[in-house]
Amino acid sequence: MKRLLPFALLPVTAFAQDTPDYSKMKADELFNTLCSSCHGKDLNSGLGGSLVDGQWKHGDTDADLRKSISEGNAQLGMTPFKTVLSDDQIRQLVIYVREKEKEALAKGIEYPKPEPGKVTHTDHADYQIEMVVENGLDIPWAIAFLPDGRKLVTERPGRLRLMGSDDTLDPQPIEGTPKVIHHGQGGLMEVAVHPDYAKNGWIYLGFADGERDGDKVRTITKYVRGRIKDHQWVDEEEIWKADDRFYGGDGVHFGTRLVFKDGYIFFPVGERGGWKQAQDITNAKGKIYRLNEDGSEPEDNPFVGQPGAVKGLWSYGHRNPQGLALDPRDGSIWETEHGPRGGDELNRIEGGKNYGWPIITYGMNYDGTPITGETEKEGMEQPVIYWQPSIAACGLDFYTGDAFPGWKNDLFAGALAQQEIRRLRIVDHKVTEQEVILKNIGRVRDVASGPEGALYVVLNDPHRIVRLVPAP
Structure with a gap:
């Protein structure tokens, strides 16, 4: 050396x-x-x-x-x-x-760039890539699976699309879905299927809610649930809505994902460009929430009874979470969060904790100017890992299938800017391995473990859906 x-x-x-x-x-x-x-x-x-x-x-x-x-x-x-x-x-x-x-x-590292018909080799599995939907989608954002083999896909401009069990994309969007404000990074984003969908039919949506008056927009993330009957969105119920005073015109940092655990739902709301608001427990922005599945607040939430605390508050100090996943082994909640330049994070989310933004961060402003010299502070959580340069983390899921035994229970994180998927092996709440398994086939908006064992990938630019299946 x-x-x-x-x-x-x-x-x-x-x-x-x-x-x-x-x-x-x-x-x-x-x-x-x-x-x-x-x-x-x-x-x-x-x-x-x-x-x-x-x-x-x-x-x-x-x-x-x-x-x-x-x-x-x-x-x-x-x-x-x-x-x-x-x-x-x-x-x-x-x-x-x-x-x-x-x-x-x-420089010089050859990352896996899969091509149809070819085998891609990774550390613990070999796979082939299959095209699921190549045309007909406009900024797809999230994918969810129905128990009969059909799939739901959101498009950010405001459409909820249905795919048949044979992967055929229905040309007609689901009718009657909520009014969505497509503004900047916001629009129709998350779709999540209730674990007992076969019994109750509930589907949850996360989207940019608000109003538009000419060039003036007021919006923030909102969550609802409803059912689909005869290609219609029906039985809608409001799950979480911010107070009117928190609506604003910024077009950034909506956050948005949703996971189910033990009768609760967990979901984030981004800080919408309001940095300091992420530290204010009376402000709806920059938070992760826990509610009962019907939108009511559990009595044992950490901020219940604190004057002015927003309903459902679970953790705070978040910037723009766009990945949320449940570890099937122990039920812990994991989150990926867009930081500033050089400060994307992987966090393990615990109730009542402060995750630091913008008081502490490992990043700086996008233009190269500083934010803070502090990367740690008493009473604020450290990320499990952070990425420099930023990867633009988006989409997150644990692999729970059997088709790739070498990937069992590994965490897969999508990246928009770096156009990649990273496989993370987590042992005792620490990342022990990190591997890029796919790169440069599009901006990875969502990654999801499919019920049949495939790994599904929602891509932007070009807008399409692919899946990874075991190599023969």
Whole structure:
């Protein structure tokens, strides 16, 4: 292993005259100003050595990098930057270096890109990909399975579609579904089938509710349940609706997924771009909820009786959760959450806990400016893992079938920006393996374990549905 100098930056004399205003700089500007003379603009050249080859002489953790930037090393001529950079800016540099390091290490890696008729090999299973629906869908968002082999698919513009047991897509949407506001990232999103559907017929929907008046929109996530009879949506019941004061015009961070457990339903509502509102238990945004299946609030919810707490509140401090899944082994609830740039998270959700956003985060703003220098704080939960660079986590499910015994009970996480599915092996609530099993066939909006043992994948750009089946 080659020897590297620590994180070497500009000499002290660089600050003798005309120090620039670093507080206005984005991450790349900050690095180019302070670091590129020793490490190169590509982070892979110069006297300071490479920062992107995965080899670290003075420690490879974020805390080690932060210490090197902050305290420097006088013997090796490295400037301590704690006197000229804030904690937020030092964290900003750490994120930037991590992004570039992982991008460099990923170059040359051949990820599985499945093609029809060919076998794709992964660590614990070989599979083939089958086309389920190739045409006729417009921004499909979620898939759910009926006990007779039919399937339900949501389209974000507001349509609920039915697929036959032979995978034929019905050209006519289900009629009479709730009015949906298709605005920004919002629209008709989640569909979930009650575990006792054969007896009660209940189907749950999560969508952007509200009103539109010309260019003015007021909306937030809402959940209802209903039944389908003769191709009509009937018997609708409101499950959860925010107070009118929480509706707003932002087009981002609706969250939305739903899982069933022991007679309860769990579901998120994104913070809708209102960062600090995620920390306010009297505000509906940036939360995960637990209700009885009929929408009533359990008496043992953690915030029952606290003045002003929103109905059904289970956990808070969330940004934009778009993955929610139940571990079949122990009933624990797992969530993937869109963070900012470099801060996507996998969390295990527990009642009454604060998951930190935006007080703590492992990311920075999309434009490269800092959010906070804090990644941990007493009373706030740490993610099980986080992703740098961000993967744009969306869709999450445990594999419960028998067709792929090597994947049994593994967690599969979809990614929009990275266009991939990651297989996560979880042992004692820790991720012990992480593998990309599919990449670059579209933005993965949803991933679901099918009742016959296949793994279904809902894709955007192009809009279609595929499934993974065992190789012959």
